[in-house]
Amino acid sequence: MTDSKQLYQEVILDHNRKPRNWGLPPDATHKSEGVNPLCGDHIHLALRLADDTVEAIGFEGDSCAICKASASMMTAAVKGRARADAEQLVQEFRDMAIGTLDPGEPHHLGRLTVFAGVRDLPTRVKCAILPWHTLHAALNAIASTSTESEADPMHAPMGNA
Ligand code: ZN
Numbered sequence: 001m002t003d004s005k006q007l008y009q010e011v012i013l014d015h016n017r018k019p020r021n022w023g024l025p026p027d028a029t030h031k032s033e034g035v036n037p038l039c040g041d042h043i044h045l046a047l048r049l050a051d052d053t054v055e056a057i058g059f060e061g062d063s064c065a066i067c068k069a070s071a072s073m074m075t076a077a078v079k080g081r082a083r084a085d086a087e088q089l090v091q092e093f094r095d096m097a098i099g100t101l102d103p104g105e106p107h108h109l110g111r112l113t114v115f116a117g118v119r120d121l122p123t124r125v126k127c128a129i130l131p132w133h134t135l136h137a138a139l140n141a142i143a144s145t146s147t148e149s150e151a152d153p154m155h156a157p158m159g160n161a
Contacts, residue, residue, distance in 0.1 A: 004117065011114045012069040019068055021075035025056035033144040034134030036126045041067040045075075045134045052083045059131065066124050071131035073112055083139060090132045097129050 024031070028046035035042050043061035047054050057075045074093070078086040085108070092109055095101035099119035118128045126147040137145040 004114070008114045008117055011073070011111070012065050015069035015072040016065050019059075019072040021058045021072065021079065023058045023060055025058045028056075030138040030141065032134050032138035032142060034130045034137065034146070035144070036063075036067065036130045036147040038123070038147065039064055039067070039127050041127055041130050043067065043071055043131060043134060045071070045131065045138050047135075047138060049083060049139075054078050054081055054083065054086055059134075063130070064127055066118070066127040067130050070115060070128045071134075073115075074131045074135060077110070077112060078135065086135065087139060090136045093132045094129055097125050 024044060024046040025048055027048055029049045031044070031046035033042070033044050041061075041063035043059050043063055045057070045059045047057035049055065057079050059071045059075060061071075063071070074089075077089060081089070089108060089112075092101060092107045093112060093115070096107075096109060096113065096116055097118050101107065115128050118124045130147055133145050133147065137143075
């Protein structure tokens with residue numbers, strides 16, 4: 001087993017055993033629901049935005065290990081970040097997961113790069129991306145998102161508009 005594969009499995013296991021930011025924060029200002037019908041992932045995400053910064057964020061729901069670990073790491077990564085930085089991370093994570101992230105360009109993914117391998121697992125890409133798309137939906141006041149819907153960012157460029 002390669003080191004990156006081993007690290008990936010350790011991270012997934014760790015975040016499944018102890019998901020970070022499990023449970024929806026009180027006084028949430030933004031929330032959304034995300035579904036991935038292909039796998040059966042279904043998560044609820046809520047966050048509190050103050051001064052355009054993600055002050056609190058949490059999630060709950062029913063999902064596979066990859067989706068849960070991705071949601072756990074996503075919430076930990078964007079907590080305390082400015083909204084624009086959170087949106088940039090969504091874009092970078094998505095590009096990494098679908099394999100279009102330019103390795104020559106600087107990015108802010110840090111430990112999230114453990115998910116880089118999902119680009120070779122087409123059935124798992126949407127599991128890993130779902131929490132990020134749900135975050136994007138929440139920040140843009142979209143009540144729900146589905147990896148199979150036409151409105152899903154997977155089907156159209158996201159932009160920052
Ligand atoms: Zn899944």
